[in-house]
Amino acid sequence: MAGAIGRPRDEERKKRLRIAFCHPDLGIGGAERLVVDAALELSRQGHDVHLFTAHHDPNRCFEETVDGSFPVTVYGDFLPRHVFHHLHALCAYIRCMYVALCMVLFWPRFDVIFADQVSAVIPVLKLKTSSKILFYCHFPDLLLAQHTTRLRKLYRAPLNWIEETTTGMADCVLVNSEFTALTFGTTFKQLHARGLNPTVLYPAVDIYQFHSHAQQVSPNIEVMSAIGLPSNGCFFLSINRFERKKNIGLAISAFASLLRKQENVSKGMSIPGQDVRLVIAGGYDQRLTENWEYLQELKSLALQQGVGDQVVFVPSCSTLQRNTLLAACLCVIYTPMNEHFGIVPLEAMAAEKPVVACNSGGPKESVKHAGTGFLCEPTPESFASAMMLLLHDPRKAEMMGKFARQHVEENFSRKVFGAQLNTIIYDLLKPAANFAT
Structure with a gap:
């Protein structure tokens, strides 16, 4: 789970890892920028990086996702984003879980899978028992959603439970700031009681x-x-x-x-x-x-x-x-x-x-x-x-x-961000020492 960021051993630095990303919509927002930065920096560290998503529009995306820096594979774009402009969160869960299922069924094992935004994919990704799951929590989704009416509260209740339960299934949880880490603890009280304290990995800028x-x-x-x-x-x-x-x-x-x-x-x-x-x-x-x-x-x-x-x-x-x-x-x-x-x-x-x-x-x-x-x-x-x-x-x-x-x-440079993420990944793999060949 959380812990101090150490330094990977010299022999570990030379290991070429297979790292996959599972992201809901590869557009041009802040979450997408962080995922792209993570993929770029890990690729520069010598790892094999592959990004999977439910949507990727080459005309509305970050340049690095179309210039060959790393492969991008789309699954499930045919699935609806909403139902008559409602149920956006539920549709996002379904679309992302479809992506995760395709990753499990059609691709060989990965050493690490980096997921973010939708934690519901974690139980599906855990079917790849050889992979460690890293989840980046930009902010608890249940705090971003509206709970203004009784109907909305009923709709969100199972989604909120799923979010907390599945987030706790990750092998490592990262957050974007100490502020989010504190919010994480006060929001996911059961996870906090279990001793799950996320590690802070600040976003970077080029x-x-x-x-x-x-x-x-x-x-x-x-x-x-x-x-x-x-x-x-x-x-x-x-x-x-x-x-x-x-x-x-x-x-x-x-x-x-x-x-x-x-x-x-x-x-x-x-x-x-x-x-x-x-x-x-x-x-x-x-x-x-x-x-x-x-x-x-x-x-x-x-x-x-x-x-x-x-x-x-x-x-x-x-x-x-x-x-x-x-x-x-x-x-x-x-x-x-x-x-x-x-x-x-x-x-x-x-x-x-x-x-x-x-x-x-x-x-x-x-x-x-x-x-x-x-x-x-x-x-x-x-x-x-x-x-x-x-x-x-x-x-x-x-x-x-x-x-x-x-x-x-x-x-806050990308170089610093990449080095810290690389170290976190090596630390995550230490117990199993299970590297792809």
Whole structure:
């Protein structure tokens, strides 16, 4: 189960393992990014890696899943995702269990099978008695599901029982943060009572896709112009999916509070208030009702706060736009409360930008307060005060950004992530010492 991460013996490092991944939907979310990173790094460690999933759209996926870095096999895409827009969780369980069954029936043994999100596959995968099962718990699903009505509670009750019971059947359980580990213990009380304490394996970021200050790369002027920003302007950046749980309204309210604060300071500022912008960018799918509704709510809030002309929205933000914005912004504003971990702060720090985030959840573990950014109370005034410090002292923002880049390189790079995962896998196999030939 959980335990300290040791170092594999030299002879173990040379063993070439067969490692399979069982993942529900290989799209472009945070969970998918972690799985792809894990597959890439284990492959680079010399292992034979194969990823199995119920859905993989070559037009909407991470590039590494189609460029031959490792094989991807799809089973069960014909199975429904929902029944008249209901029973999504049950359908996900069925689809994933079908994938797991195909892995058991049609493929030779694996040394380790890495599963995530849907723990119901574990009993099926355990039919391969020679395989060790590693389960990555991004966050307890039962806490993400709605239990608002009696009918929903009845529907979720057996699924919640299945989640806890099957999670406890894994040979090793990993989580993405100390915050999630604590939540795991208070949610799965029976597992905690049995002494199952998950091991923390932080997600990683590809630091090389973000230019450091030393590389002296200027922002893409054409991209900035298309977004509606002057190349020499000053702006704060918020990156999140357009979902209410991301609490993006806090960024708008904090920005409005910042501008009001500026009216009370000396007029001899080097950066006039009217030249400052807030850019709100992120994932957006117009097919999703919440995405569309929330974007309209945020636009209305900006108008109500009197900053409608100074807030720029970039929905469906492309990778090029994101990287350009990160290269040019003053800092990144990260507003979710009790976020399980949060990959955006890592991306910001990898791009040498300080982060202003809520003093809760994963950011407490990734952001060093007053070192790589500021951890604030989730109020406009608290965020605005931190933003003001950086706005009035760009040199401070630059120095914090350099420290942030170093911090990510040392603690959250893919190389560090891969080495830690590799060690966990070798430790998992030690009792059996059963390696594929």
